[in-house]
Amino acid sequence: MSEWFIYRGTGDPDPERIDRRPAPPPWRDFGAPPIDYRVPEADSATTRRLGTRAVPLAVPGSEALRLINAALYLRRPLLITGEPGSGKSTLAHDLAFELGLGRVLQWPVVSRSELRDGLYSYDAIGRLQDAQLARLEDGEGGGNGPAGGPHPAGDIGRYLRLGPLGTALLAAERPRVLLIDELDKSDIDLPNDLLNVLEEGEFTLPELERVADRPGQQTVQVLTDDGLRAPVTGGRVRCRAFPVVVMTSNRERDFPAPLLRRCIHLDLAAPRDERLAAMVQAHFGAGSYDEYIGLVDRFVRTEADGGVRPTDQLLNAIYLVQHTAGRHPADQEAVADLLMRPLDNGPR
Numbered sequence: 400m401s402e403w404f405i406y407r408g409t410g411d412p413d414p415e416r417i418d419r420r421p422a423p424p425p426w427r428d429f430g431a432p433p434i435d436y437r438v439p440e441a442d443s444a445t446t447r448r449l450g451t452r453a454v455p456l457a458v459p460g461s462e463a464l465r466l467i468n469a470a471l472y473l474r475r476p477l478l479i480t481g482e483p484g485s486g487k488s489t490l491a492h493d494l495a496f497e498l499g500l501g502r503v504l505q506w507p508v509v510s511r512s513e514l515r516d517g518l519y520s521y522d523a524i525g526r527l528q529d530a531q532l533a534r535l536e537d538g539e540g541g542g543n544g545p546a547g548g549p550h551p552a553g554d555i556g557r558y559l560r561l562g563p564l565g566t567a568l569l570a571a572e573r574p575r576v577l578l579i580d581e582l583d584k585s586d587i588d589l590p591n592d593l594l595n596v597l598e599e600g601e602f603t604l605p606e607l608e609r610v611a612d613r614p615g616q617q618t619v620q621v622l623t624d625d626g627l628r629a630p631v632t633g634g635r636v637r638c639r640a641f642p643v644v645v646m647t648s649n650r651e652r653d654f655p656a657p658l659l660r661r662c663i664h665l666d667l668a669a670p671r672d673e674r675l676a677a678m679v680q681a682h683f684g685a686g687s688y689d690e691y692i693g694l695v696d697r698f699v700r701t702e703a704d705g706g707v708r709p710t711d712q713l714l715n716a717i718y719l720v721q722h723t724a725g726r727h728p729a730d731q732e733a734v735a736d737l738l739m740r741p742l743d744n745g746p747r
């Protein structure tokens with residue numbers, strides 16, 4: 400194993416390793432002053448995907464580990480391509496788990512996604528309704544809330560919610576892991592729009608910039624993607640440690656060269672051998688790989704037909720065999736055949 404690796408893909412958590420990185424290159428040094436924000440622990444999205452046991456991502460010294468670590472050192476986003484089910488999205492969770500970086504911020508991209516969705520949303524209508532309610536309650540006087548205190552509509556931060564990208568750029572002490580999942584499903588503009596934010600590590604909220612000179616409004620507590628509140632000063636969010644950004648793609652389309660230039664590209668091969676064994680054991684316990692080696696062989700062997708074989712098919716087949724068909728050995732074959740079909744031969 401190379402000494403310089405921060406992420407080792409062994410699945411053994413070591414939260415201190417990330418702090419041993421050298422200082423960022425000057426062109427990736429953002430260094431905003433730290434804010435008071437407590438990052439939540441990993442949630443069930445991570446444990447569901449990783450299972451119960453540490454899984455080595457790749458054989459030590461492999462190209463994948465080198466590329467991932469290069470991205471960590473250079474403070475650059477990782478762009479991960481690969482077949483469906485090769486473990487692209489789970490890699491973000493694995494990074495967060497091993498480096499102790501807490502809850503993974505997830506942005507599932509769809510064709511309608513815009514940059515603004517990832518950064519923040521402003522519930523102007525909700526605020527207007529609350530303000531109208533306040534006027535009714537106070538006979539047009541306004542100003543007081545239900546318990547006689549200031550009315551919620553006066554607190555603009557309650558109506559501003561940072562999205563996953565916006566939250567990842569908060570100046571927390573340690574970097575967050577941000578998964579921008581299936582970027583290739585986006586509208587043609589999104590990859591270009593992302594460029595600037597990923598390059599500058601900051602963005603503004605005009606709604607807050609406008610009120611920043613009013614008394615008490617210089618720093619506003621806004622909602623975050625974690626469901627917590629975080630201070631934003633002067634309407635500007637700027638990162639301290641650049642987040643660990645994992646962008647995934649099923650190669651449904653190409654990305655513009657300026658985006659590719661700013662990312663580290665990793666093509667993740669489908670898991671086989673040790674990595675597949677580790678995944679099976681992560682979800683079904685030690686010894687399960689040997690117990691279900693028949694199914695594993697079948698899964699790997701049928702790959703020779705050239706079809707796409709997502710790991711989930713094997714995991715699903717093992718689960719079903721374990722819980723139902725296992726009692727009837729003949730069914731084992733039938734279940735395997737039904738579930739483990741190449742995707743390209745699937746429903747049209």
Ligand SMILES: Nc1ncnc2c1ncn2[C@@H]1O[C@H](COP(=O)(O)OP(=O)(O)OP(=O)(O)O)[C@@H](O)[C@H]1O
Pocket residue numbers: 447448449450454456481482483484485486487488489490493647649677678681682710711714
């Ligand atoms: N490190 C890992 N540990 C345990 N299980 C894993 C790991 N990586 C992947 N898996 C399992 O493999 C399956 C496929 O992984 P994942 O969903 O990340 O693939 P993907 O490449 O993102 O697929 P898609 O392109 O369809 O989104 C999941 O069920 C996941 O639980």
Ligand SMILES: [Mg+2]
Pocket residue numbers: 487488489580647
């Ligand atoms: Mg995925």
